[in-house]
Amino acid sequence: MNKTVTINISGIIFHIEEDAYDSLSKYLATIKGYFSNTDGGNEIMSDIEARIAELLQEKINAVKQVVLMADVDHVKSVMGKPEEFGGEQTKTENKTQNDQTNDTDEKAKRRLFRNPDDKALGGVCSGLAAYFDVDTVWIRLAMFLLIFFGGLSLWVYIILWIIIPEAKTTADKFAMRGESANVNNIFKSFKEEAEDVRNRFRNNSYGNNVRSNVSTILNGIFNVLGRLIGLFLIFLGCAFLFAYVTTLFGISVADSNSDITNWKSVIFGSSADYAMAVFSFIIVAGIPIFMLLFGGIKLLFKFKYNNRWLNLSLGITWILGVMIGIYTTVKTVKQFNEGSKVKETEVLHGMGDTLTIKLNPAMLTLKPYGYENADDLDTYFGRNNSGYQFGDLNKKLTIIGCAGLDVIESNSDSIELVINYEARGNNKREANENAKSIKYTYSQNNSELIFDEVFTVLAGTKFRAQEVNIKLKLPKGKVIYFDKSVKYLLDDIENTTNTWDGNMVGRRWKMTDRGLECIDCEGLEELDEEFNFNHRHHELNGKNITINEDGIKVNGTDAEIKIDENGIKIKTPKQPGEPKAPVEPEEIDTKGSKGNKGTKGNKGDKGEK
Amino acid sequence: MGNSENTEKTGEGFERAAGAQAQMRKGVLELCILSILSQGDAYPTEIIDKLKDTKLVVVEGTLYPLLTRLKNTGLLGYRWEESTSGPPRKYYKLTEIGEQYLKELQVSWTELVDAVNKTIEKGKK
Numbered sequence: 226m227n228k229t230v231t232i233n234i235s236g237i238i239f240h241i242e243e244d245a246y247d248s249l250s251k252y253l254a255t256i257k258g259y260f261s262n263t264d265g266g267n268e269i270m271s272d273i274e275a276r277i278a279e280l281l282q283e284k285i286n287a288v289k290q291v292v293l294m295a296d297v298d299h300v301k302s303v304m305g306k307p308e309e310f311g312g313e314q315t316k317t318e319n320k321t322q323n324d325q326t327n328d329t330d331e332k333a334k335r336r337l338f339r340n341p342d343d344k345a346l347g348g349v350c351s352g353l354a355a356y357f358d359v360d361t362v363w364i365r366l367a368m369f370l371l372i373f374f375g376g377l378s379l380w381v382y383i384i385l386w387i388i389i390p391e392a393k394t395t396a397d398k399f400a401m402r403g404e405s406a407n408v409n410n411i412f413k414s415f416k417e418e419a420e421d422v423r424n425r426f427r428n429n430s431y432g433n434n435v436r437s438n439v440s441t442i443l444n445g446i447f448n449v450l451g452r453l454i455g456l457f458l459i460f461l462g463c464a465f466l467f468a469y470v471t472t473l474f475g476i477s478v479a480d481s482n483s484d485i486t487n488w489k490s491v492i493f494g495s496s497a498d499y500a501m502a503v504f505s506f507i508i509v510a511g512i513p514i515f516m517l518l519f520g521g522i523k524l525l526f527k528f529k530y531n532n533r534w535l536n537l538s539l540g541i542t543w544i545l546g547v548m549i550g551i552y553t554t555v556k557t558v559k560q561f562n563e564g565s566k567v568k569e570t571e572v573l574h575g576m577g578d579t580l581t582i583k584l585n586p587a588m589l590t591l592k593p594y595g596y597e598n599a600d601d602l603d604t605y606f607g608r609n610n611s612g613y614q615f616g617d618l619n620k621k622l623t624i625i626g627c628a629g630l631d632v633i634e635s636n637s638d639s640i641e642l643v644i645n646y647e648a649r650g651n652n653k654r655e656a657n658e659n660a661k662s663i664k665y666t667y668s669q670n671n672s673e674l675i676f677d678e679v680f681t682v683l684a685g686t687k688f689r690a691q692e693v694n695i696k697l698k699l700p701k702g703k704v705i706y707f708d709k710s711v712k713y714l715l716d717d718i719e720n721t722t723n724t725w726d727g728n729m730v731g732r733r734w735k736m737t738d739r740g741l742e743c744i745d746c747e748g749l750e751e752l753d754e755e756f757n758f759n760h761r762h763h764e765l766n767g768k769n770i771t772i773n774e775d776g777i778k779v780n781g782t783d784a785e786i787k788i789d790e791n792g793i794k795i796k797t798p799k800q801p802g803e804p805k806a807p808v809e810p811e812e813i814d815t816k817g818s819k820g821n822k823g824t825k826g827n828k829g830d831k832g833e834k
Numbered sequence: 835m836g837n838s839e840n841t842e843k844t845g846e847g848f849e850r851a852a853g854a855q856a857q858m859r860k861g862v863l864e865l866c867i868l869s870i871l872s873q874g875d876a877y878p879t880e881i882i883d884k885l886k887d888t889k890l891v892v893v894e895g896t897l898y899p900l901l902t903r904l905k906n907t908g909l910l911g912y913r914w915e916e917s918t919s920g921p922p923r924k925y926y927k928l929t930e931i932g933e934q935y936l937k938e939l940q941v942s943w944t945e946l947v948d949a950v951n952k953t954i955e956k957g958k959k
Contacts, residue, residue: 235921256895265902272898275921276878282920305893 229291233342233398235271235278239285241292249277249297250399257396259307270394273304280304337526338392338401347386355401356526380466384518387535388528448527455524462517469510476503492688493553494560502553508546512539560649561690565656567646572639577672578703579733580640582630584710585668585677613688624682628665628693629716632705634736635698642667642674647692655689662686665693678714699736704744706733722746863900865943868928868936871910877923901926909935 230246232239241249256273260266277300284296337356339348350368354361371378392398493499516539522528613626635641646663650656665680680693694716699705707715707730715726720734720741734741778787785796863885870876870884878901882894904910909932917923928936 237921260899263899265906269898269902272878272902272924273895275924276894276898279879279920303894305895307895310893310895310899 234281235275237278237282239278239281239292240290241297242294245292245294245297248294249292249300250396250402252297252301253277253394253396253399256307256310257394257400259310267394270396274394274396277304335402336397336400337389337528338397339386339389340398340401341391341393342398346382348391349382349385349389352389352392352401353385374467377463377467377470380470380515381463381518384515385522388519388522389526451524451527455521455526458517458521459525460521462514462521465510465514465517469514472510473507493557494687498553498556501549502557505546505550505553508542509550512543512546515539560651560655560687562649562651563653563656564647564649565653565660567657567660569644569646571642571644573642573669573674574639575671576640576669576674576703579672580699580703580705581673581708582697582705582711582714583673583675583708584714585666585675586710623684624686624688624691625679626682626691626693628676628678628680628695628714630676630695630697630711630714630718631716632697632699632718632734632736632741634740635700637698638700640700640703641698643696643698645692645694645696647690647694649689659686659689659691663691663693667695676711676714678711699741701736701738704733704735705741707731863896864904865936865939867897867900867904868909868932868939871926871928872933872936875913875925875927877915877925879923881926904932908932 228243229240230243232241232246232249253274257266257270260269263269280300280303281292281296284292284299335356338352340351340355341348343351343361345365350364351361354364357364368378368382371381390397392401493502613624644665644667646660646665648656648659648663650659659682662683663680664683665677667674667676669675674697676695680691682688682691697705709730712727712730715729718726718729718741720729720743721737721739722743724743724746729743732746733744735744736742778785778789785794787794787796866885867881870881876884878894878897881901882897885897901910905912905926909929910926911929912924912926915923915925
């Protein structure tokens with residue numbers, strides 16, 4: 226009993242015994258190799274195949290339905306050896322001998338083809354399956370599953386579709402299932418070659434042969450190396466591709482997000498600029514990834530696929546992408562070309578001798594995007610943030626930035642407040658307009674100066690590095706008190722003790738000849754330590770919660786919970802029956818060095834410990 | 835061919851003769867194919883059958899590259915015809931250029947044969 230294979234030659238189906246199939250496939254591969262460089266090689270090939278089909282058909286009848294080895298031998302003797310086709314050789318008596326020796330010499334090397342006989346799309350999967358000797362179902366399944374990794378396999382499939390040739394002739398189809406050329410086999414043949422070399426060394430007679438075998442071994446090594454590099458490139462390409470596709474996905478999500486209405490228009494000069502930036506990213510990043518995968522696949526499967534037009538057009542497209550990218554970048558950066566400063570000065574009256582600087586708590590509720598649902602007020606913009614955010618003010622996209630406050634000595638006797646609105650633009654006029662679009666408020670309440678921590682930029686104005694810098698000019702002799710809430714508003718205020726801004730709050734400073742001097746900073750060293758951690762303020766449902774390194778502290782209107790290294794302390798009012806009575810809770814503060822400033826609601830002066 | 839250095843003188847002589855024969859055959863084969871096609875269109879198997887008796891074609895494989903080359907140089911054209919018993923057949927026919935070429939070839943062939951015959955006869959005498 227012999228196994229038979231079904232093959233298709235020139236559109237005719239044959240059942241052929243396996244050994245006959247091997248012989249025929251090798252024969253066709255040899256012929257194909259012989260004509261691969263000839264003009265019209267494919268045509269000659271299909272003519273020959275048609276003739277072979279005819280010859281085989283003559284050998285088949287209702288009784289004998291299977292092509293046998295003898296039939297293939299008959300075909301070979303009728304058609305002749307490929308070397309004879311060119312007419313170079315005459316009838317050689319040793320033809321049959323040649324047949325046999327050549328058969329063993331020229332095995333049909335397996336090559337990767339797209340399988341046109343079993344295809345869902347391009348026959349890539351079944352071609353790969355033939356190459357790796359697995360069932361097509363597994364490859365298809367893998368391809369399908371990989372779609373969910375950012376559509377990874379879609380891209381790979383398209384690349385494979387482009388570069389893998391279709392198995393057009395029967396010889397191609399034979400080669401598709403030919404002798405396996407996977408990495409394992411290469412190692413195997415490499416071993417065999419090495420063995421062979423050793424044997425030749427032993428009964429060595431031809432020096433030339435040894436040399437040629439060394440080069441075979443080197444070739445083998447390069448072969449393996451090339452494939453490993455190819456594998457590595459494919460791996461790398463897939464990783465990049467994943468990142469790339471994820472980024473594109475992110476961009477498309479951001480684009481369709483109605484909350485972030487045209488955030489890109491805030492930075493880019495026009496939506497066309499944005500489109501160009503995205504476009505250039507797609508090209509500039511995409512093409513190298515494509516080439517990486519392409520090169521890897523070429524190395525792994527040993528393709529010789531050099532389509533000059535593909536290379537050229539990819540190269541040109543890439544350069545085009547780079548140029549668009551540069552253009553967009555330059556255009557956008559130029560928007561920041563010129564700077565402009567709008568100065569606003571006000572002389573403050575009726576401040577008394579001691580000023581108090583406070584933060585406007587209302588502005589702290591201005592939430593930037595992404596924090597809409599965050600209960601954690603700490604993440605609100607402004608707190609320990611010196612950058613910019615996009616916020617939602619009256620349902621309009623608004624740029625939010627941090628203002629900065631500096632205190633310097635006044636030349637005159639009066640207290641002066643100078644607010645500098647700064648912005649950049651394509652030219653002076655635009656920069657000026659951008660500066661004027663900044664909205665910032667402060668207010669004076671007797672001796673109190675109440676500042677907003679953040680400024681906003683008029684909706685519709687683009688982001689052009691807007692800044693608000695406030696300078697408070699203080700005459701000599703005046704005292705200033707920084708409420709703890711302004712910790713992040715202070716911007717590098719010079720003082721005699723070189724105290725860090727964050728440590729200046731909660732203290733009183735006097736303007737002297739030498740500059741600002743602290744007048745209640747005894748034991749500042751110790752205080753430094755106390756203030757060095759991050760103050761974190763939380764405001765939840767009217768109750769004050771403080772979470773810091775020391776523990777958790779909840780300040781109710783008349784109760785307090787404290788969790789720290791000493792354990793849990795719960796303080797309830799002395800007389801629980803009395804609602805909202807201004808009760809001074811019993812302080813069981815271990816350090817006990819400072820109490821509240823006396824403000825009842827603990828507003829703006831909370832949670833330092 | 836690679837072992838020609840190792841072969842003896844007689845073998846070398848034989849090989850050279852064989853090469854000359856092959857060259858002659860190749861040239862003549864072209865003429866024969868064109869002549870066969872001048873009698874009517876034919877597909878490769880028919881051409882082969884007609885050539886078989888002449889012993890000009892030893893293996894059929896020789897024919898296909900030749901036919902393709904003749905077709906590509908414009909001497910031959912072809913059409914497809916369905917076959918009841920096998921794959922569709924490629925029927926070759928002589929083009930006008932082909933006919934022209936054949937006539938020229940025939941003239942030079944008779945001239946050549948005459949000249950060669952005369953030379954050989956002289957040698958015999």
